[in-house]
Amino acid sequence: MRSREYLMTATPYCILTKMGLCLFVQDGGSLPPKAAHAFGSSKTGEMRASPLAVPANAPSRKKRLELDDDLDTECPSQKQARSGPQPRLPSCPLTLNPPPAPVHALDVTTPSRLGPYVLLEPEEGSRTYRALHCPTGTEYICKVYPACERLAVLEPYWRLPHHGHVARPAEVLAGTQLLYAFFLRPHGDMHSLVRRRRRLPEPEAAALFRQMAAALAHCHQHGLVLRDLKLRRFVFTDRERTKLVLENLEDACVLTGPDDSLWDKHACPAYVGPEILSSRASYSGKAADVWSLGVALFTMLAGHYPFQDSEPALLFGKIRRGAFALPEGLSAPARCLVRCLLRREPTERLTASGILLHPWLRENAIPAALPRSRHCEADQVVPEGPGLEEAEEEGERDMGLYG
Numbered sequence: 001m002r003s004r005e006y007l008m009t010a011t012p013y014c015i016l017t018k019m020g021l022c023l024f025v026q027d028g029g030s031l032p033p034k035a036a037h038a039f040g041s042s043k044t045g046e047m048r049a050s051p052l053a054v055p056a057n058a059p060s061r062k063k064r065l066e067l068d069d070d071l072d073t074e075c076p077s078q079k080q081a082r083s084g085p086q087p088r089l090p091s092c093p094l095t096l097n098p099p100p101a102p103v104h105a106l107d108v109t110t111p112s113r114l115g116p117y118v119l120l121e122p123e124e125g126s127r128t129y130r131a132l133h134c135p136t137g138t139e140y141i142c143k144v145y146p147a148c149e150r151l152a153v154l155e156p157y158w159r160l161p162h163h164g165h166v167a168r169p170a171e172v173l174a175g176t177q178l179l180y181a182f183f184l185r186p187h188g189d190m191h192s193l194v195r196r197r198r199r200l201p202e203p204e205a206a207a208l209f210r211q212m213a214a215a216l217a218h219c220h221q222h223g224l225v226l227r228d229l230k231l232r233r234f235v236f237t238d239r240e241r242t243k244l245v246l247e248n249l250e251d252a253c254v255l256t257g258p259d260d261s262l263w264d265k266h267a268c269p270a271y272v273g274p275e276i277l278s279s280r281a282s283y284s285g286k287a288a289d290v291w292s293l294g295v296a297l298f299t300m301l302a303g304h305y306p307f308q309d310s311e312p313a314l315l316f317g318k319i320r321r322g323a324f325a326l327p328e329g330l331s332a333p334a335r336c337l338v339r340c341l342l343r344r345e346p347t348e349r350l351t352a353s354g355i356l357l358h359p360w361l362r363e364n365a366i367p368a369a370l371p372r373s374r375h376c377e378a379d380q381v382v383p384e385g386p387g388l389e390e391a392e393e394e395g396e397r398d399m400g401l402y403g
Contacts, residue, residue, distance in 0.1 A: 294341025
């Protein structure tokens, strides 16, 4: 009787495993043995585990690029991305894990126990925390979302097959109020590396950029447009900082067919494509991703963004014109690849899969160990104005570009 009463009064939670997404129950503590056994029972009155499905009209979680009218009369306005029927999540075998502890707020200021994890201090803002897996001592990054967003957060991971350069949550715990996604703690990101090193030697840049392009090509192949693509989103999985993964799919847009047209104006200012700024209609989401990847490659090779200005209106004007100067000393194949990615006309850009076939990446074979630059030339210094140190932070914090 205790098993039956326990299950009838418990609240649901779900676990994302390698096999799929399952719904379980929780009451803030561990399931008693009898209650766990009752999950497999079919008696009348007892709850059973069931798979979560994506409703046909499930909205996608989006950020938007918003600017005041007095900054630029042609600045992007809020528009909805094209959407359609969403596929259903497949069922998965029943797996029992300890339910999470009842943490009821996004702002966790003191260490909190969450099943086998302990949430520590926040990393970035109030939604990302350091976490420790107590049984193994492994460090994780925990991203916390409102539970109502769980379908938008988890759907891209269901759509995308495993890939060596795209990170996936090691575990997801979902209570009635909050969703907790645990990722292995990285060893820094590409933005920090370029900020510290300035220009990267071409062999090292090619080895890292190849991994970034492979992640993007895999996402595009399986119907995901990443949006908000930038250096900071690629993180290292090793202490030597040679292996990269896309840190998450938080901002990805799930396509429902071959048409990749998007309507919403969404990007980081330094990485936004000219068609997003100028177009009054839809634009190609995949081509916009390729432009952003081109900005990342230019920055890796030059030590600064191709388009810079402290005033958003002037910055966007430079991006619309599409004129940039490549630094001296770059090889002809490197110059060619940058120009193939930063073309004003979206249809003239390489595809993500085409990038991997470019001669620059084929000539710079994967080295056994990436070289480290020990010299800094005069033109490697980030210029005055919003450089790598603060441009992304200012764009997100001061200009009101994100909702």
